[in-house]
Amino acid sequence: MTAATKQRTYEVRTFGCQMNVHDSERLTGLLEDAGYVAAENPDQADIVVFNTCAVRENADNKLYGNLGQLAGRKTENPDFQIAVGGCLAQKDREVIVKKAPWVDVVFGTHNIGSLPALLERARHNEEAQVEIAESLQHFPSNLPTKRDSTYAAWVSISVGCNNTCTFCIVPSLRGKERDRRPGEILAEIEALVADGVVEITLLGQNVNTYGVEFGDKGAFAKLLRACGQISGLERVRFTSPHPAAFTDDVIEAMAETPNVMPTLHMPLQSGSDRILKEMRRSYRSEKYLGILERVRKAIPDAAITTDLIVGFPGETEDDFLETMRVVEESRFAACYTFQYSKRPGTPAAELPDQLPKEVVQERYERLLELVNRIAWEENQAQVGRTVELLVANEGRKDSNTNRMSGRGRDNRLVHFELPAGAERPRPGDLVTVTITGAAPYHLLADATPVEVFEVRRTAAGDAWDRAEAASCGIPADGASGSSGASVNLGLPALRKPEH
Numbered sequence: 001m002t003a004a005t006k007q008r009t010y011e012v013r014t015f016g017c018q019m020n021v022h023d024s025e026r027l028t029g030l031l032e033d034a035g036y037v038a039a040e041n042p043d044q045a046d047i048v049v050f051n052t053c054a055v056r057e058n059a060d061n062k063l064y065g066n067l068g069q070l071a072g073r074k075t076e077n078p079d080f081q082i083a084v085g086g087c088l089a090q091k092d093r094e095v096i097v098k099k100a101p102w103v104d105v106v107f108g109t110h111n112i113g114s115l116p117a118l119l120e121r122a123r124h125n126e127e128a129q130v131e132i133a134e135s136l137q138h139f140p141s142n143l144p145t146k147r148d149s150t151y152a153a154w155v156s157i158s159v160g161c162n163n164t165c166t167f168c169i170v171p172s173l174r175g176k177e178r179d180r181r182p183g184e185i186l187a188e189i190e191a192l193v194a195d196g197v198v199e200i201t202l203l204g205q206n207v208n209t210y211g212v213e214f215g216d217k218g219a220f221a222k223l224l225r226a227c228g229q230i231s232g233l234e235r236v237r238f239t240s241p242h243p244a245a246f247t248d249d250v251i252e253a254m255a256e257t258p259n260v261m262p263t264l265h266m267p268l269q270s271g272s273d274r275i276l277k278e279m280r281r282s283y284r285s286e287k288y289l290g291i292l293e294r295v296r297k298a299i300p301d302a303a304i305t306t307d308l309i310v311g312f313p314g315e316t317e318d319d320f321l322e323t324m325r326v327v328e329e330s331r332f333a334a335c336y337t338f339q340y341s342k343r344p345g346t347p348a349a350e351l352p353d354q355l356p357k358e359v360v361q362e363r364y365e366r367l368l369e370l371v372n373r374i375a376w377e378e379n380q381a382q383v384g385r386t387v388e389l390l391v392a393n394e395g396r397k398d399s400n401t402n403r404m405s406g407r408g409r410d411n412r413l414v415h416f417e418l419p420a421g422a423e424r425p426r427p428g429d430l431v432t433v434t435i436t437g438a439a440p441y442h443l444l445a446d447a448t449p450v451e452v453f454e455v456r457r458t459a460a461g462d463a464w465d466r467a468e469a470a471s472c473g474i475p476a477d478g479a480s481g482s483s484g485a486s487v488n489l490g491l492p493a494l495r496k497p498e499h
């Protein structure tokens with residue numbers, strides 16, 4: 001038995017998509033609820049939890065490499081524990097403890113809530129515990145969460161996916177779509193707002209099929225409108241919708257709900273209709289472009305972003321040129337571009353016509369050049385505009401350049417200079433600035449006239465002050481500027497989406 005007085009420390013290592021980032025927030029919440037504390041020095045944590053992702057090729061090699069590095073620590077300290085969760089755990093199950101017998105706990109994507117009990121049981125029984133459920137028993141958002149940010153939060157509205165895209169491992173690992181009830185979602189958002197959160201991102205594998213489980217096709221649009229009724233909630237975003245299920249009632253709700261931000265992240269994946277069919281994605285490029293046209297008509301300032309896969313098996317030069325054509329027409333503000341890589345367990349991994357690496361690389365570079373050019377042109381068109389930013393935690397680069405950072409309503413990243421003598425905003429406050437420069441991935445606002453620059457203090461800024469005071473003894477009413485914290489630009493750890 002371990003000493004009851006010593007608090008055990010943990011480190012959670014996260015791999016993969018936003019779903020995993022949010023799951024890791026739940027894991028840390030659960031661990032803290034069970035009395036564990038975050039390790040100040042991760043090399044000395046008593047417990048390391050891997051929240052894995054099976055989406056990337058070589059994900060398992062990476063995991064076993066990481067586990068191998070920890071084997072020695074386990075020999076030196078038998079109290080040290082290792083837990084492996086997430087998609088790779090769901091896929092490999094007992095194989096993990098066979099390959100790495102020094103692992104203490106393996107838990108599936110539906111077993112997050114069991115982690116503290118499994119750690120305890122493994123310690124008590126001195127035996128590895130493997131718990132993998134095939135389907136969800138309780139919606140995971142009911143679990144305690146430790147958020148990365150004081151002013152922004154993810155809110156899960158659904159998990160799982162009813163689609164069967166041939167490159168994607170999610171349906172087999174996360175299961176069928178399960179929807180959370182609207183009342184429960186709204187209650188969570190209200191509680192977050194009461195806590196000082198001003199921005200939420202509704203999260204689901206396929207947000208616009210939300211409601212399929214309880215038979216309401218208009219449920220997602222209704223949810224957006226209901227978010228508009230929550231006082232103090234400044235910004236609402238969502239990720240990701242599927243083009244096949246995108247309906248006009250969602251566009252209307254976006255346009256008519258002032259706190260729903262003028263952004264849309266909608267994965268295109270390929271511009272070639274033939275490849276979309278091979279991917280088993282049921283929309284075609286015309287439908288996709290039609291949605292963008294209607295979104296831009298209703299929300300002229302909308303910044304639209306996407307995901308693209310280059311080099312899907314059997315992709316010809318003509319197919320690739322179709323992707324280039326649709327990208328050119330779509331005028332994306334940003335694209336997350338991926339080189340296709342075989343994901344074991346997916347139908348596409350079995351397709352015969354896998355492309356040589358050099359072909360994929362060459363196409364990828366051409367596509368990157370195009371998406372960067374368009375993103376830069378779209379950013380240049382912002383110069384001269386006056387925009388409102390949600391101020392982010394100060395970053396290292398900012399302290400070098402004496403700038404602060406924030407995100408616009410359209411989610412563009414902006415580095416801004418404080419006009420001489422102006423009030424210094426806190427992370428989570430809103431500021432008004434004028435854009436003076438553009439790069440492909442960010443904007444600059446370096447000379448906002450003092451009469452234009454405006455700080456709107458928010459409950460999120462107050463929550464930041466309170467958090468600062470709690471962590472380092474600074475009085476809560478002192479609007480401290482610099483925290484020395486890592487950059488957290490408007491979203492809780494924004495990652496590249498996986499789908």
Ligand code: SF4
Nearest residue numbers: 161163165168170499
């Ligand atoms: S890519 Fe997205 S929509 Fe397709 S199966 Fe995966 S999670 Fe579902």
